[in-house]
Amino acid sequence: MSTKTFAPDPFSGRNEAICRLGGLEDLYIKSVKSFQANYQDSHAVLSGLVNQKRYEEARIYAHSLKGLAATLGMQNLSLCCQSIENAIIGGNYNELPYLLRSYEISLFQVIQSKVDHNSSCVGTGLSGLK
Template identity: 40%
Template structure:
């Protein structure tokens, strides 16, 4: 139903995802789900308290995937839609009413997907006003009404995620104690991972979701076989980012893979000395 041209722009991708949510289920890795559960619950509680945001309806629209829904809400508050009023005003200043109408339509659609019913209604009224050819003074009245609700909602969402992020940062990191048996397997693990470095570089340049999910699963199998939990956490994290279409996060993880392999090799060499 839509097309995102390559090279893929994350903002454009998420904008399309918000308007055309694909059907189907994507399972997140269990270990990652457990480690993020408390932080997700904290964000969920704060989102629940935001007036005008029906998160139950929003989550239902994304096949019940709470993490995916929260990702979309965060992108909405940090992305182009948060600046929709400025965008529409600029388009109207250039007398580009068609583009202004499309921008209003996009905002309305995003609001509907997220369960922001009041913003959706106001966005619809703005879209109608532009389409029906009302004069600029009349349209500015609709812009003000939409802007008030948009600013309120964006501010509340940002506050909710900032508070939950602060809580997550305050949690102590788990220490990882490796027994001698695991340490002894690290050189062999590093060799197996080294063979995947070039593949990883290629994936980082194209960011193919299906291939990245396969790569994450393969690395996860190696991690489980070696009993090396930090690598398993890395592979689970990569799989989660792929399931959430987090292009920036996938790129960062894949770019750091070669260094991760070097660290594993160094750790194995030190243990052997």
């Protein structure tokens, strides 16, 4: 019997995100692909800030990543960022290695996953506009 590890859907909030974009699924896909390209090294940036004890900059960066991830329906990634932000605000720096590892795993899932057309919000009359 094989054991499978549960991996949450990296785009679990995609339908809500597409609806917030007026049903523009093409815009959503373009935005996710842009995130995947532009933030693939964000773990290294965030870890670097923490390792240099530049906690306020790390908190601001985590906050920005949290918002981007939430906007794009990347709920698990957004929660990881929120946990990092909260740990820094609370001065719980000893939690950061574990939280950064969780972020790295969640980010890897987002970067490696293919996003395609299958939203339940399609058909609003706005889908497909560019």
